[in-house]
Amino acid sequence: MTAGTAQNPILKIDGVGVTFADLKALQDVSFNVEPGEKLALLGHNGAGKSTLFKCVLGFLKPAAGRITVAGDAPGSDHARRSVSYLPEQVAFPRMLTGIEIITYFAKLKSVDPREALPLLDLVGLSQAGRRRVGDYSKGMRQRLGLAQALIGKPDLLLLDEPTSGLDPVSRREFYEIIDRVAQEGAAVLLSSHALTEVEGHVDRIAILSKGRLVADGNIKALAEAARLPITIRIKAREGQADALSDRFGGTRINGRSVELSCEPGAKIDLVSRLTQRREEIDDIDIALPSLDDIYRFYSNRAEKGDAA
């Protein structure tokens, strides 16, 4: 299997649009995924994540734009050899065992089953390999789905909400495996509906909202570009809350506290002015915008743009 180079993205999505009846499921979506890169595609339910995956797999033909997978059209033999897919809520025939499933998919992918079976150990299913999938827990099915997706060292892994329903330990193990395959050169495109879930696990995020790509970049850059206000909560000493509130503005809460908000660039300045009133202040709490705030900012911005 051929690995792309940095100038040669494994997945190219260029101006893709998909329309179902009168619903614009995807509109002018463009981004690339490079070999070895981990990209999270974020969006609410119905934002178009699964539709985009179906286009990359060749199940749906976009009405506009162009997608190439390893340089070929989605759904072509070469594209299907290069991409592996893990659907949301992965399911397998209940009557088959884990070993039978891996053997089956290895054959479908033209891989020697003897090379594929050790993947069961990698995902922690070596004990359960002889049991029927019908007896597996949801987490075990998801692990088997990941093992299936790793057969034959694909160039691009397409994972649709892969960690939903996994417990925290399984989730961490899941991302450890993803890290390893990305280090070996595979590109990973995974979808999620929460930024907090993918934080620290991906190189880049792209946010889909109502079928449009509203953000694309690393989390730090997106957070800076959003310029979300920082919240500073001051706990005043006895009887000083009114004085602080008069001086700095903000909102009075809980009798003794004042909540201020400021632009990221004005933070140092505000904090140094606060420390000059040291004698009136009991405590200061600085809350940076959370990942959910950043995600909500980009999603909502697109929705407001729609209304305008």
Next chain:
Amino acid sequence: MSPFTKLLAVASIEFRVALRNRWLILATGVMTLFSLALTFSGAGGLELKAGILTLAAASLATLSVYLIPLIALLISYDSIAGEVERGTMALVLATPISRGALLAGKALGLIAVLAIAIAASLTISSAAAIFAYGMDMSGLAAIVRLGLTGLLLGAVFVAIGMMISVASPRAGQAAAVAIGVWLVATVLYDLALLAGILADKEGVFTKALFPYFVTANPGDAFRIFNLAGLENAAPVSGLDGIANTLPFSATYALVGLFAWLVAALAAGYFQIRRLTP
């Protein structure tokens, strides 16, 4: 790996799933039960100087027309629609297997189930009859012919069942359509032809069109071919009497069965290429 290796992998998985879902044991059990019952109840006709197996072949040809299509549709209606509904199909279609090989592999696995059920039931009932009444060589040939053409009839209805399954968005809907097809093909079609003959009173329909209409139905074609092979050795009645008055060789009935198989597989292939899991 060649496309044929992948086709065989699909066939083997389909067979295994049918085996574990008890379809094989159910189909074999039901068919063996009916074969035994018909073989020994037909023994009353032995004074007609026909062999025990010849009589059994005649009875079985009539019964198989109902039973084989029913079992074939029951094991096939779920094969695609059910997988799409349970979410197991998207994964398979994402792998580099051609959709034609997938369809053919699934059909092959299911036809293997039928082959075992038919072979086992006929072997058991014939062996029991030979043990009880002695050897009947020409009857044995009729049973072999019955088994092979019965498998062809089963293959036709597996292909039809899969065509229904590919075209149905839900497995439940596929089941309803399959039962409807079975009723029309095995019961209502023949009733309509009989009504046509009664209304027509030896007119153009009865003389010119009826033989073609009856041969066009896969079940009737199967029965006509097998009863014609018995050469009046066994008593026949009703629509089957036509087998001896066809204006063409009964071998053409087999051509009709093959045509059905090819047409149903082609229609299934046309549909599965457009399937979006």
